[in-house]
Amino acid sequence: MKKTVIINISGIIFHIDEDAYGFLKNYLSEIEKHFLSVEGGREIVEDIENRISELFSKKIENKKEVINMTDIKKVVEIMGTPSDFAEEKDDDESYSMENEKTKYKSENFFRDSNSGFLGGICSGIANYFNIDPIFIRVIFGVSIFFYGTGLLLYLFLWIAVPKAKNISDKNKIKKIYRDMENRVVGGVISGISNYFNIDPIIFRIIFGISIFVYGLGVVFYIFLWFLIPEAISTSQKLKMKGKRINISNIEKSITKELENVKDNFGELSEKNKKKTKILGNFIRKFVDFILLIIRISFKLFKMIIGIFFTLIGLVLLTAFFSTFLIEQTTVISDNIFGIHTFSLYAYAEYFANSFDIKILLFIVSVIVLIPILLFILLGLKLIFKFKSKNKLIILSSFITWFTAFLFLIIISINISNEFSEEKTIKNRVVFDDFQLDTLFIKMNENKFLDKNPNYKKSNIWIGDILIANKNGKNELLGKPTLNVEKSETNKFELIVNYTALGKNQKEAKENAKSFTYDFEQKDISIFFDPYFLIKMKKDKWKKQELNLILKVPEGKTIHFGKNTDFIIYDIKNINNYWDNDMVGKFWLMKNGSLFFNKK
Numbered sequence: 001m002k003k004t005v006i007i008n009i010s011g012i013i014f015h016i017d018e019d020a021y022g023f024l025k026n027y028l029s030e031i032e033k034h035f036l037s038v039e040g041g042r043e044i045v046e047d048i049e050n051r052i053s054e055l056f057s058k059k060i061e062n063k064k065e066v067i068n069m070t071d072i073k074k075v076v077e078i079m080g081t082p083s084d085f086a087e088e089k090d091d092d093e094s095y096s097m098e099n100e101k102t103k104y105k106s107e108n109f110f111r112d113s114n115s116g117f118l119g120g121i122c123s124g125i126a127n128y129f130n131i132d133p134i135f136i137r138v139i140f141g142v143s144i145f146f147y148g149t150g151l152l153l154y155l156f157l158w159i160a161v162p163k164a165k166n167i168s169d170k171n172k173i174k175k176i177y178r179d180m181e182n183r184v185v186g187g188v189i190s191g192i193s194n195y196f197n198i199d200p201i202i203f204r205i206i207f208g209i210s211i212f213v214y215g216l217g218v219v220f221y222i223f224l225w226f227l228i229p230e231a232i233s234t235s236q237k238l239k240m241k242g243k244r245i246n247i248s249n250i251e252k253s254i255t256k257e258l259e260n261v262k263d264n265f266g267e268l269s270e271k272n273k274k275k276t277k278i279l280g281n282f283i284r285k286f287v288d289f290i291l292l293i294i295r296i297s298f299k300l301f302k303m304i305i306g307i308f309f310t311l312i313g314l315v316l317l318t319a320f321f322s323t324f325l326i327e328q329t330t331v332i333s334d335n336i337f338g339i340h341t342f343s344l345y346a347y348a349e350y351f352a353n354s355f356d357i358k359i360l361l362f363i364v365s366v367i368v369l370i371p372i373l374l375f376i377l378l379g380l381k382l383i384f385k386f387k388s389k390n391k392l393i394i395l396s397s398f399i400t401w402f403t404a405f406l407f408l409i410i411i412s413i414n415i416s417n418e419f420s421e422e423k424t425i426k427n428r429v430v431f432d433d434f435q436l437d438t439l440f441i442k443m444n445e446n447k448f449l450d451k452n453p454n455y456k457k458s459n460i461w462i463g464d465i466l467i468a469n470k471n472g473k474n475e476l477l478g479k480p481t482l483n484v485e486k487s488e489t490n491k492f493e494l495i496v497n498y499t500a501l502g503k504n505q506k507e508a509k510e511n512a513k514s515f516t517y518d519f520e521q522k523d524i525s526i527f528f529d530p531y532f533l534i535k536m537k538k539d540k541w542k543k544q545e546l547n548l549i550l551k552v553p554e555g556k557t558i559h560f561g562k563n564t565d566f567i568i569y570d571i572k573n574i575n576n577y578w579d580n581d582m583v584g585k586f587w588l589m590k591n592g593s594l595f596f597n598k599k
Contacts (some may be wrong), residue, residue: 004066010046010053016067023072030081051079111163121157132176132195137227159378162391175239177231185283186225194241226291306382313376320368360411366404370397419501419543423508427496431521434492438586440525441482441550442561444518448477448531462541466531477531480517480546481569484558486592487551494519494526495549500542511542519548526550530566552589557597559586 003018016024028049035044055075056067111120122140126133143150176195178187189207193200210217374397448468449455460467464479487493496517502508517532532546552558560568565580573587573594588597
């Protein structure tokens with residue numbers, strides 16, 4: 001058991017064990033003794049303490065509460081000692097970016113929410129590739145204008161990528177900062193020049209030219225001003241220039257700043273300095289105000305998006321429960337908005353047996369429910385900024401969803417086997433007693449729906465099958481199709497084709513026999529029913545179809561009466577009339593085709 005001491009470095013409280021405290025105290029005393037006697041020594045000591053505080057904070061981020069001797073020795077190894085200065089050379093100040101990338105590249109991709117603007121996605125990608133997050137933020141910002149793909153990708157990564165537990169040391173990466181010492185306006189260009197080690201005049205020319213391209217240069221400059229932080233501390237200035245943050249470089253940086261202040265003081269008159277300061281302060285305050293408005297708007301936009309996601313998710317969740325889980329059979333046809341409520345469970349029973357349907361609906365529920373809940377979770381996180389174990393949630397959700405998807409495929413294949421064979425039963429009716437030249441085609445009243453108080457129409461169709469409700473029980477009404485062809489005899493004929501599916505030919509034939517259709521000839525007219533009723537042993541939908549083919553002799557005429565366009569289907573005619581345009585007209589069969597016959 002060791003005694004711990006509470007210390008304050010640069011305004012941050014740390015717990016340190018007694019041995020490490022003694023070592024640290026001697027180390028800081030040696031630094032103060034070396035620097036306080038030189039010009040700018042106080043600033044050098046303060047920046048060294050800031051850097052030590054920053055390194056200690058990394059330990060706290062890793063949930064380590066007490067600084068020990070090992071931690072102190074690592075700090076000394078990074079910072080160096082005053083006795084090391086004489087042995088260092090200028091060539092050692094800058095380090096190779098490629099070497100750093102190889103040494104410190106992250107092995108896994110995590111979100112770095114501690115240093116990120118929104119979710120830490122860009123910072124996490126930058127950590128993985130060991131580059132400055134500014135590049136990734138610019139790419140995402142530009143991609144938003146390409147049909148919003150950047151925003152969708154960002155939201156997906158926010159959900160899928162877990163948050164980092166241990167944050168890598170950003171000081172090992174050369175970073176972009178705004179260089180306020182060499183600025184013209186906001187220090188953006190000079191900061192970019194420092195990062196790429198290129199003369200700033202080149203970037204200033206590029207930005208100057210881009211101003212004349214629809215003003216993009218100004219917009220992009222302000223955008224970068226918002227993204228790129230200012231290099232304020234000595235540590236940030238060293239990172240901006242790609243130098244190690246140790247005692248030697250901190251001393252050289254502050255000494256150089258003091259020399260620059262003296263040189264600038266000698267070169268500029270008080271009057272010019274005052275004018276420059278006023279102009280610079282005005283521009284900076286104006287831009288800072290704009291950036292403040294942008295930040296507030298961005299946070300507000302984030303909250304609005306969160307509310308939108310949450311509301312949409314709740315609406316989808318409500319629709320999910322009402323559609324998938326409520327076993328109601330009521331069909332409403334007269335509500336204000338024309339919306340017909342129904343239970344998916346009730347109608348799914350027409351396709352398969354009850355057990356398969358319950359299993360299938362449960363699996364479909366899981367597949368639909370998981371994305372909806374994740375959508376709501378994302379919305380709540382945007383609003384309330386709470387923390388969650390994203391990695392565990394995403395992994396468990398994906399495993400559950402994928403397993404349900406596999407079961408869905410297996411059960412769907414099993415159900416589809418019930419529809420593997422097709423059979424058609426053909427009936428032929430010859431109108432022997434019809435001797436006139438013109439046959440009138442008319443429609444009967446709908447005995448199922450028209451003026452029948454026991455039926456309620458739902459407008460819910462499965463192909464050409466209408467689901468209706470009779471006294472609280474659902475029934476299937478099929479819609480026939482009528483076509484016209486040339487008769488090979490001198491008599492009118494009607495071919496009635498009953499078609500259905502089944503798991504084999506025998507069952508398909510039984511299904512084709514399970515429904516009947518009513519039509520009748522009265523004098524010079526044929527009356528067709530608009531629907532046929534499907535009556536089966538188990539009331540299952542097996543793609544029942546009824547196709548009517550009216551055979552018209554050469555030289556004979558037909559007339560389509562009112563509402564017959566409900567059943568006529570793609571009837572070919574020389575005049576190229578659409579089906580609904582054929583209604584109310586006489587049509588002559590001539591040379592195997594129908595002609596519009598003006599009578």
